[in-house]
Amino acid sequence: MDKVKVEICCGTACYLLGAVHLMELEAQLPPEMRERVAFEAKSCLGQCENDRLGGAPFVRFNGTEMMSRATPGAVMARLRELLGLEVA
Amino acid sequence: MAEDLFIEMEYAQFTKTGQAACGDDVRLLTVDRENRYIAALSDGLGSGVKAHVLSTMTTTMALRFLQSNIPTLEAVEIIMDSLPVCETRKISYATFSLFDFALGGRAKILEMGNPGYIHLRGTEEIAPVSEERMVSVHWPDRTVRECEVDLRAGDRIILCSDGVTQAGLGERRDMKLGWRRSGVRAFAQERIAAEADISARDLSLEIARRSVNITAGVCRDDVSCLVVYLRHARVGRILTGPAFRRESGAEFASQAGLGEDHVVICGGTTMNILTRELGVEVKISLADMRAAGRLPPVGKVPGVGIATEGILTLSAVLSALEEGRSPEGESPAARAILERLARHDRIEFVVGTKVNESHQDPNIPQDLELRRSVTRRLAAVLEKRYRKEVRVNFY
Numbered sequence: 001m002d003k004v005k006v007e008i009c010c011g012t013a014c015y016l017l018g019a020v021h022l023m024e025l026e027a028q029l030p031p032e033m034r035e036r037v038a039f040e041a042k043s044c045l046g047q048c049e050n051d052r053l054g055g056a057p058f059v060r061f062n063g064t065e066m067m068s069r070a071t072p073g074a075v076m077a078r079l080r081e082l083l084g085l086e087v088a
Numbered sequence: 089m090a091e092d093l094f095i096e097m098e099y100a101q102f103t104k105t106g107q108a109a110c111g112d113d114v115r116l117l118t119v120d121r122e123n124r125y126i127a128a129l130s131d132g133l134g135s136g137v138k139a140h141v142l143s144t145m146t147t148t149m150a151l152r153f154l155q156s157n158i159p160t161l162e163a164v165e166i167i168m169d170s171l172p173v174c175e176t177r178k179i180s181y182a183t184f185s186l187f188d189f190a191l192g193g194r195a196k197i198l199e200m201g202n203p204g205y206i207h208l209r210g211t212e213e214i215a216p217v218s219e220e221r222m223v224s225v226h227w228p229d230r231t232v233r234e235c236e237v238d239l240r241a242g243d244r245i246i247l248c249s250d251g252v253t254q255a256g257l258g259e260r261r262d263m264k265l266g267w268r269r270s271g272v273r274a275f276a277q278e279r280i281a282a283e284a285d286i287s288a289r290d291l292s293l294e295i296a297r298r299s300v301n302i303t304a305g306v307c308r309d310d311v312s313c314l315v316v317y318l319r320h321a322r323v324g325r326i327l328t329g330p331a332f333r334r335e336s337g338a339e340f341a342s343q344a345g346l347g348e349d350h351v352v353i354c355g356g357t358t359m360n361i362l363t364r365e366l367g368v369e370v371k372i373s374l375a376d377m378r379a380a381g382r383l384p385p386v387g388k389v390p391g392v393g394i395a396t397e398g399i400l401t402l403s404a405v406l407s408a409l410e411e412g413r414s415p416e417g418e419s420p421a422a423r424a425i426l427e428r429l430a431r432h433d434r435i436e437f438v439v440g441t442k443v444n445e446s447h448q449d450p451n452i453p454q455d456l457e458l459r460r461s462v463t464r465r466l467a468a469v470l471e472k473r474y475r476k477e478v479r480v481n482f483y
Contacts, residue, residue, distance in 0.1 A: 010372075010384035011356030012399055013446040016453060019384075023377060041372040041385050043395050044356020048446035056446060 003038040004082045006075065007060040011044035014057035018071065022057060025072050036083055093191060093241060094321035094433040095125045097475065098289040099314040100296035104135045104251070105307045111139025112249045112312035115147040118475055119155060123191040126154050129314050131202060131249040133181040139310070142171055146182040154188050160198060164232050165224050185247040187316055195237040195245070200230055203253040203269050206246040207237055210284070211277040214243070244288070245316040246276055248295065251309035255299035259308075267302055288315035289430065321477065324432030326425070328354040328398055328459055329440025330361055331483035336440075340483045341365035343438040344392050350432065352425055353389060355398025355459075357444060362392065370395040381419030394428075396421040399447070402462050405429075409469045434477040435470055439463050441482050 008014075008022045026039040047058045047066060054068030059075055061067065061082060067074065080087045103110040111134065117126040130146040132139030146167055153163035171182060183201030194217065197205050207214040216235035223231055237245070257266035275298055279286055292315040299311050323346065331340045341362050344351055353359050359370050372387035379385070383404060384397035404422040408415070415426035429435060439459055447456045463480055470476040 009356070010397060011446075012384075012397055012444070012456065013449060013452060015384045015397060015400065017449070017451060023380065023385075026374075026377070039374070039377070041377040041380075041387070042356075043359040043370045043372070043384075043387060043397070046357070046360050049444075055449065055451070 003036055004079060005038050005040065005062050006079070007040045007042045007045065007063075008070075009045040009047070009056070009058045009060075010041050011048060011056075013048045014045075017056045019057040021072055022059060022070060022075060025075060028072075032085065033079065033083060037079060092320050094319060094477065095189065095191070096288040096317040096319060096433060097125060097127050097187075097314065098287070098292050099129070099312060100293040101313075102251075102296055102300055102307050102311040104310045107136040107310075109137045109140040110310050110312075111135040111143060112251065112310040113140065113143035113147045114312055114314055115151055116475065117151045117155065124155075125187075125189050125191075125316075126151055127187040127247070127314055127316065128154075128184060129186075129202065129247050129249065129312055130182050130184040131251070131310065131312070133177065133179070135310060139182075142182040145171060146184050150184055150186050154186060160232060160234055161222050161224055164200065164222075164230075165226050168224070168227050168230065183249075185314075187245060187247065187314075189239060189316075195239040197235045197237055197245070197247075199233045199235075203248055203250055203272075204233075205235070206269065206273050206276065207239075208244045208246070208273075208276060208280065209240065209242065211280050213273060213277075214238070239318055241318055241320065243318050244276075244280070244291070246272065246291075246295070247314045247316075248272060249310060249312040251307070251311035252295065252299040252313055254309065255311070256302040257308075259303060263302065267299055272299075285319070287431065288317040291315045291317075319433075321433040322350075322431065323434045323436060324350045324352075324428055325436045325438060326352045326354055327358055327362075327438045328402065328463070329358040329438075329483065330355075330442045330444075331440035332442045336483045337361050338365050340438065340440055343436075343481075344368075346393075348391065348393050350428075351393030352428055353393060353395040354402055354425075355396075358398065358440070359389070359395050362389070366392070368392050376420065379420050381421075383419040383421045386421040386424045394424055396425065399456050399459060399462065401425065402459070402466065403457055406462055406466050406469070409466070409474065412473075429470065429474070429476070432476070434479070435467075437463050437467065437478070437480045439480060439482050 059070040128147040128150045130143040132142030185202040186198040189195035254266035256263035295313040370387040376385045387395045415423045467478040
């Protein structure tokens with residue numbers, strides 16, 4: 001099964017508004033998710049000036065699905081959904 | 089300065105073990121109007137704070153006298169007359185080596201009491217064009233040696249205090265007279281043979297370190313080594329954008345083609361412009377992501393250079409430079425930029441002046457500087473304190 005790809009924007013605004021905590025998620029994944037998720041840092045996803053999408057920080061799942069105002073909890077919950085695991 | 093020649097003057101210094109202050113002093117001066125480069129290295133009598141005062145007075149006065157073109161003997165007499173007399177030894181004393189060079193002309197080297205300079209062209213030692221010895225009437229026991237030197241592109245001049253040449257003296261059977269000038273020269277020749285374009289910064293540090301290692305890491309005396317290297321300028325470039333007008337993007341991005349070791353892309357949007365215009369991608373490894381520290385991680389752009397976040401990273405670089413902090417303690421992104429700055433002689437900033445609106449978000453927990461003002465301050469500190477040539481182009 002393909003891994004779920006999680007791209008974290010590390011542009012200035014995203015970083016200051018919480019991406020720094022999102023980058024720590026990789027080390028906090030529970031054992032059942034560890035082999036099934038691939039984290040990547042991106043220098044900028046280019047979304048912060050796009051008002052329609054809401055605010056930074058931005059995270060992209062599997063190259064297409066954008067999440068705005070991403071928090072560690074929200075990213076983790078979406079990952080569990082995408083992996084078909086029970087959402088806490 | 090001739091278009092692509094650059095004088096790299098760098099020194100390394102270690103303080104005598106157990107002393108709070110270094111008794112040697114090295115001072116460098118660039119006189120822009122005259123394309124002139126002056127360096128002074130002095131070893132104060134004794135060690136510690138007293139020696140530090142003597143050597144600092146000597147280098148400070150020597151630089152001013154040289155800059156004002158005061159005749160050599162007169163300058164030396166004023167220096168000797170001004171130094172305080174040591175209570176213990178009843179003499180006033182500080183040795184010196186002075187280097188004075190205007191681009192396009194010959195270099196002058198003045199020495200009193202220090203080990204003789206070493207002039208290397210590649211690995212070959214070069215003799216002075218002329219040499220004169222002068223004795224002051226006031227101070228008959230001091231001899232000043234004045235040499236004129238033909239300095240060409242690729243040449244190096246090595247000046248050091250006797251803490252370097254006398255390393256190991258009386259301590260090591262294989263070096264009864266210490267490392268000596270000949271030992272320093274042989275070591276420098278060996279290093280240059282192995283690495284033809286070794287920088288003044290690296291060579292001075294290696295010579296100073298080697299002299300300390302001769303006595304197993306203990307400094308028996310203050311150690312100073314200054315290397316002057318006349319070379320073709322090494323150009324490094326920092327791109328930080330975006331450009332004010334979107335249509336300038338292509339021209340802005342075209343500035344990235346200078347070679348991987350010489351280019352830094354600062355800023356996520358800047359990187360996106362390069363992706364759009366040049367089709368290049370940034371790669372941030374998991375290891376880089378984990379090691380990021382207090383700044384966003386540093387990535388590699390194959391074929392172009394390295395990429396970092398923009399304003400936070402540049403601000404961290406600026407504060408390290410202004411406060412004189414060494415790169416080792418900085419987050420990887422700032423450290424990568426600081427190390428690249430150190431390796432290059434001419435720094436070119438390519439700066440887009442468009443304001444990133446997302447930086448004005450009231451939720452952002454800290455003030456963000458404008459690229460334009462950070463770049464100006466970077467240029468100022470690099471020129472004044474680090475003797476770099478800096479060019480700034482706004483887009």
